[in-house]
Each structure stands twice: as structure tokens, then as C-alpha cells.
Amino acid sequence: MLIHLENIYKIYGEGLESEVRALDGVSLDIDNGEFVAIVGSSGSGKSTLMNILGCLDSATRGEYYLAGEDVRSLTDRELSQIRNKQIGFIFQGFNLIPALSAQENVELPLIYQGISASKRKSFAEEALERVGLSDRKKHRPFEMSGGQQQRVAIARAISTKPPIIMADEPTGALDSKTGQEVIAFLRQLNKEGSTVILITHDNGIAATANRIVRISDGKIIEDRLQEVSAL
Amino acid sequence: MNWLQSFKMAFKSIMSKKGRSALTMLGIIIGIASVMTIVSVVNGYNKQTMERINSMGTNRVSVYAYRQDNKNIFDGLYDYCLGMSDIIDGITPSASIWTQGGVRYGSRSSTNMEYAPQLYLGSDQYSACNNFVIEYGRDISKVDIVNYNNVCVLGARAAKLFFDYLNPLGESLSVNGVAFKVVGVYKEKDPDSDWSLDNVIVFPYTASRAINNQDIGSLSEFIIKGKDKKSLTEIVSRVDGYLSTVIPEGTGYYSVYNEGQWQDQSNEFAKTMSLVLGGIGFISLLVGGIGIMNIMLVTVTERTREIGIRRAIGAPRSAIVSQFLVEAAMICGIGGIFGIIVGFAGTLIAGKLIVNMILIPGVGVTAAAFVFSVVLGIIFGMYPAIKASALLPVVALRAE
Numbered sequence: 311m312l313i314h315l316e317n318i319y320k321i322y323g324e325g326l327e328s329e330v331r332a333l334d335g336v337s338l339d340i341d342n343g344e345f346v347a348i349v350g351s352s353g354s355g356k357s358t359l360m361n362i363l364g365c366l367d368s369a370t371r372g373e374y375y376l377a378g379e380d381v382r383s384l385t386d387r388e389l390s391q392i393r394n395k396q397i398g399f400i401f402q403g404f405n406l407i408p409a410l411s412a413q414e415n416v417e418l419p420l421i422y423q424g425i426s427a428s429k430r431k432s433f434a435e436e437a438l439e440r441v442g443l444s445d446r447k448k449h450r451p452f453e454m455s456g457g458q459q460q461r462v463a464i465a466r467a468i469s470t471k472p473p474i475i476m477a478d479e480p481t482g483a484l485d486s487k488t489g490q491e492v493i494a495f496l497r498q499l500n501k502e503g504s505t506v507i508l509i510t511h512d513n514g515i516a517a518t519a520n521r522i523v524r525i526s527d528g529k530i531i532e533d534r535l536q537e538v539s540a541l
Numbered sequence: 542m543n544w545l546q547s548f549k550m551a552f553k554s555i556m557s558k559k560g561r562s563a564l565t566m567l568g569i570i571i572g573i574a575s576v577m578t579i580v581s582v583v584n585g586y587n588k589q590t591m592e593r594i595n596s597m598g599t600n601r602v603s604v605y606a607y608r609q610d611n612k613n614i615f616d617g618l619y620d621y622c623l624g625m626s627d628i629i630d631g632i633t634p635s636a637s638i639w640t641q642g643g644v645r646y647g648s649r650s651s652t653n654m655e656y657a658p659q660l661y662l663g664s665d666q667y668s669a670c671n672n673f674v675i676e677y678g679r680d681i682s683k684v685d686i687v688n689y690n691n692v693c694v695l696g697a698r699a700a701k702l703f704f705d706y707l708n709p710l711g712e713s714l715s716v717n718g719v720a721f722k723v724v725g726v727y728k729e730k731d732p733d734s735d736w737s738l739d740n741v742i743v744f745p746y747t748a749s750r751a752i753n754n755q756d757i758g759s760l761s762e763f764i765i766k767g768k769d770k771k772s773l774t775e776i777v778s779r780v781d782g783y784l785s786t787v788i789p790e791g792t793g794y795y796s797v798y799n800e801g802q803w804q805d806q807s808n809e810f811a812k813t814m815s816l817v818l819g820g821i822g823f824i825s826l827l828v829g830g831i832g833i834m835n836i837m838l839v840t841v842t843e844r845t846r847e848i849g850i851r852r853a854i855g856a857p858r859s860a861i862v863s864q865f866l867v868e869a870a871m872i873c874g875i876g877g878i879f880g881i882i883v884g885f886a887g888t889l890i891a892g893k894l895i896v897n898m899i900l901i902p903g904v905g906v907t908a909a910a911f912v913f914s915v916v917l918g919i920i921f922g923m924y925p926a927i928k929a930s931a932l933l934p935v936v937a938l939r940a941e
């Protein structure tokens with residue numbers, strides 16, 4: 311099992327009057343090579359779940375095993391290495407560094423791997439090529455359209471060839487046609503072997519996933535496999 | 542992530558907001574420049590003072606003594622000091638004299654020289670007491686003094702003024718109209734100043750009669766050269782005792798003074814100056830450092846989201862710490878370099894204006910200034926850098 315969550319709680323202000331249970335006892339297993347859509351209404355806890363899955367945040371309680379390792383026992387350096395090598399993140403707001411060019415943004419995860427400049431360059435160029443942005447290497451984020459920025463972000467996520475892709479509302483800031491292209495790209499990555507975890511509140515997009523996990527008020531209320539509708 | 546990468550990143554970040562970086566550096570630039578200037582000028586001045594004291598002669602006791610009846614004191618004192626040759630190297634009068642007619646050789650006259658030579662009356666031990674060494678000819682001898690010989694020895698500068706590159710030995714100088722034969726020239730010992738210690742003409746002290754028609758009894762200033770610093774106290778007390786018998790109460794006046802104290806005082810003064818002024822400069826550096834900390838804190842807040850992104854894609858805490866530390870150290874290091882440049886200029890200008898010397902900061906001071914500015918950056922960058930790295934990635938990512 312690639313991902314194993316058991317009774318995960320994320321509670322803000324526990325014990326207070328204003329206590330918020332963003333995750334309220336979530337148990338979830340995800341296997342290698344799956345394409346999972348996590349759906350739910352706004353405020354249901356989707357992003358909270360992804361942040362915990364992506365080792366960006368820690369749970370209040372509960373067990374999380376990633377590739378057999380107990381995440382709670384890992385040091386900051388080890389968690390950073392997991393984020394760096396195992397996971398590629400794609401965010402709704404792109405999260406590119408404005409001062410850096412497209413190429414430099416894509417190289418960033420490779421820098422933290424200590425890869426040599428020339429290798430970095432070729433890996434980054436390869437990733438930008440895949441998302442069709444070879445001609446925008448030198449551009450900075452504010453010189454690009456939203457769709458282009460998201461493609462840079464995707465290139466950054468895949469530049470290290472991570473086994474897991476986590477995308478939190480990757481189409482939220484895009485028009486539907488551009489959004490479709492992004493989803494198609496994720497499907498392609500999945501076909502090549504990556505595990506994809508996609509967060510969305512759009513049922514149409516969720517319909518492209520092999521498996522749908524629906525959460526509400528921090529609880530999983532539905533978890534089913536489905537036939538993938540043709541894109 | 543390697544260091545080269547961190548340096549590139551920090552440099553880029555500094556260059557992307559030049560105005561702010563420059564303002565931040567200003568405090569460091571001013572601080573480093575002023576500390577450097579102060580330390581260099583005080584050091585340079587002190588070094589020169591010490592050199593001057595050394596070339597004048599160290600380990601000296603100066604004596605001031607006269608009797609109202611103008612009875613000759615010196616000859617007795619001279620003999621008394623000979624009896625202490627185990628701790629005394631020499632004794633001489635040290636009076637400089639002035640003559641209306643000046644000194645002439647051919648068409649050259651001291652009366653129309655910009656820096657006229659000083660004329661001294663000395664004993665055969667004048668050179669020993671004043672750190673002079675004979676270069677040509679001979680020194681003033683005991684015989685010259687006893688026989689009232691009209692001879693003189695020239696300092697190197699005085700020799701040049703009257704004779705250029707000609708050989709002065711055997712030539713005669715006219716002093717107040719009286720001919721004095723040059724018998725020797727002292728080696729140069731103080732080449733770099735207008736009021737050079739080499740610009741002197743020394744006569745046997747008995748020549749005062751021929752030059753000014755003055756009695757030896759009118760000599761009242763003497764120098765005793767001790768063997769070493771330790772012997773000075775004993776010399777002072779014994780000479781004091783001797784003079785009290787020669788000049789009983791009410792018959793005149795005398796004082797015996799240890800010149801070594803002078804040297805210590807001058808050293809002490811320079812140290813105090815360095816400390817006080819350097820301290821003021823140091824405080825301005827601290828203020829500059831706090832400015833750095835302030836700006837780095839602002840930078841960290843502004844870039845919280847960037848920190849979150851970096852953390853999300855795999856930067857460990859240590860990489861964030863080193864990123865901001867390197868940036869702070871680099872701002873300070875660059876500021877330090879500019880400060881050093883300004884400090885060089887400041888030292889040259891202040892040296893010229895205040896002590897009229899051409900001073901340049903030493904290698905040690907320069908290296909220390911640079912290292913100190915970088916260390917300052919590291920110290921004051923530490924807190925913001927740690928603060929930047931302490932945020933959870935998810936919290937940093939949520940920042941606007």
C-alpha cells in the first residue's frame with residue numbers, strides 16, 4: 311500500500327468553544343498507480359486532507375504511513391526529502407515564485423536535490439517541453455497567462471519525476487477548455503505510472519477519475535471505483 | 542543545495558531591490574568607514590610619534606638646572622655621571638642657540654632658508670644622547686671642548702642644505718661671523734619630515750663663547766642617556782641628590798625629569814583615543830546591524846509565501862536558514878566592501894587634515910573590517926532566518 315491513513319483527525323482549537331474538526335476520523339488507503347479524485351463542498355476538509363497527505367501539515371491524531379514509513383516519526387529533513395522526491399504538488403493558485411523565470415521555477419526542486427546545473431537545465435527543459443512551454447523559458451510568471459502559469463507549475467511538479475502527483479483544485483483558476491487540458495495531462499501522467507490525487511469540487515472533473523472519495527464535514531461519506539468516462 | 546547556489550540566489554535577491562539594499566547597507570558603510578578611519582589615523586599618528594621619540598633617543602632623563610650666580614654646573618655633573626657609567630651612556634647639554642647673523646657658506650645663508658637648521662651646543666656625548674651616528678669624518682671630541690676648538694658636526698639635512706652633494710668635511714661655515722670647521726656629518730635618521738631631526742648643526746658647548754659671547758654657566762638644559770629603561774629611576778634619584786648639594790636651597794633651581802614617562806603617556810593617549818572613538822564607531826555599526834535585522838524581518842514577512850513554496854517542493858529548514866543568512870551576510874559583506882573603500886578615502890583625507898600625514902589603513906585593519914561586517918550580517922540575520930524557517934509549510938503557503 312502506497313498510502314495508508316487510519317483515523318486521522320485535524321482539529322483546530324481543540325477543546326475550545328470554537329473547535330473546528332477539519333478532518334474527523336479519516337481512514338483511507340491509496341495504491342500505487344491509482345487516479346483518485348477527492349470531492350466535497352467548500353470547507354469540507356479536502357485541502358486539509360491533501361496537506362496532510364503531502365506532508366505539508368501534520369495531523370492532530372491518527373496514523374499515516376507513506377510507502378510503509380510512519381510519517382509521524384520522520385524529521386524535518388526526511389519530510390522535506392519526501393516532498394522533494396516522492397511528491398509533485400500542483401496548487402490552485404499556481405504558487406510560482408514571481409522573481410524567478412519559468413525555467414528557474416521548474417529547476418527549483420532539482421536545486422534542493424543538489425543536482426548539477428547542466429543536468430538541472432536539461433531536466434527542466436524536458437519538463438517544460440512536455441507541457442508545451444519551451445518558448446516561454448525566460449518569461450516570469452506575471453508575463454504569462456493563467457493557463458501558462460499552471461503549466462509551469464505542472465512542469466515544476468514533474469521535473470523530479472515523482473511517483474505521486476497531488477493537485478489541489480488545479481483547474482480552479484482556469485477556463486474550462488484549459489482546465490480540460492490540465493486534466494488530460496494528469497491522466498497521461500497516470501497512464502505512465504504516476505499515482506494521481508486530484509482535489510476538486512467539480513463533479514464533471516471528478517468523473518474522469520477511477521476512484522472518487524467524497525468528504526463532508528471532515529468525514530469520508532463515499533469511496534467508490536468507477537468506469538472512466540472518455541475525455 | 543550547495544553554497545554557490547545560495548550565493549547566486551542571495552545576490553539575485555539583493556539586486557532585485559537595489560534601492561532598499563543600498564539603504565540597508567548605508568549603516569554598515571558608515572560604521573565600517575568611520576571605525577576604519579579612526580583606527581588607522583590614531584594608529585598611524587601614534588606610530589609616527591613613537592618613531593620620532595625613538596629617533597630622538599629613548600631612555601633619557603632631562604635635567605633643568607641653574608644657579609643664580611651663573612656658576613658652571615655642567616662640568617661637575619658630567620664628571621658625576623662618568624662615575625655612573627654602568628647605568629649612564631652619556632650626558633650633554635641640549636640647549637639650542639640662536640644667532641642674529643645666522644649660518645653662512647658662500648652665498649647660502651640660514652637667514653633666507655625656509656627651514657633653517659637648529660644650532661645645538663653639545664658635549665662629546667651629544668650623539669650618544671640623541672641617537673646620532675657619524676657617517677663621515679669624526680664626532681665632537683673631549684679635546685674640542687677643552688681647547689675651545691671652532692669645529693662643528695652637521696646633521697644630514699643641514700649638510701645637504703649648505704653643501705648639496707659636495708663633501709663638507711674641512712669646509713668652513715661662518716656662524717655669526719666666526720668661522721667653524723666642519724669635521725663630521727651624522728647619518729640621516731628622520732628623512733620624512735620638514736622639521737627634520739637631521740636639520741641640525743652641533744658645536745662643542747664651549748663654543749658658546751665664540752658664537753654668542755656667553756659663559757658656560759648659562760647652560761641650563763641637559764640630557765642624560767640611561768643604559769635602559771630600568772636604570773632611569775635610579776639615575777633620576779641620584780642626579781637629584783647630587784644637584785641638591787650643588788644647588789642648595791635659595792641659590793638656584795633644578796628639576797630632573799624621566800622622559801620615558803612621555804613615551805608611556807603618548808602610548809596611553811593613543812590607546813584611549815582608539816577605544817573611545819572606535820567605540821563610537823562600533824555603536825554605529827550595531828545600529829547598522831539592527832537595521833539589517835529589521836530589513837531582514839520585513840523581507841521574511843514579505844516572502845513568507847515564497848518560503849512556503851520552497852518548503853513544499855522540498856527545501857528543508859536548514860536551506861531556508863542558510864538562504865536568509867547568506868543574504869544578510871552578503872548585504873553586510875558588500876556594505877563592508879564599500880565601507881572599506883570609503884574608509885581608505887576617509888583615512889587619507891583625515892590623515893592629511895588632522896595629523897598632516899599620508900596614512901593608509903593596514904592589511905590587518907582592512908581584513909578585520911571585512912570579516913567583522915560579514916559576522917555582523919550573520920549575527921543579525923540569524924533571528925530573521927530562523928524565524929523564516931520555523932513556519933509550517935502549510936502556514937507559510939497560506940500567507941498573502
Ligand SMILES: Nc1ncnc2c1ncn2[C@@H]1O[C@H](COP(=O)(O)OP(=O)(O)OP(=O)(O)O)[C@@H](O)[C@H]1O
Nearest residue numbers: 322330332350351352353354355356357358359511
Ligand atoms: N488554520 C485554520 N484554523 C481554523 N480553522 C481552519 C484552519 N484551516 C482550515 N480551517 C477550517 O477547516 C475546514 C476545512 O478547510 P479546508 O481548507 O480543508 O476546506 P476545503 O474542503 O479545501 O474547502 P475549499 O473547497 O473551499 O477549498 C474549514 O471549515 C476551515 O474553516
Ligand SMILES: [Mg+2]
Nearest residue numbers: 356357358478
Ligand atoms: Mg481547498
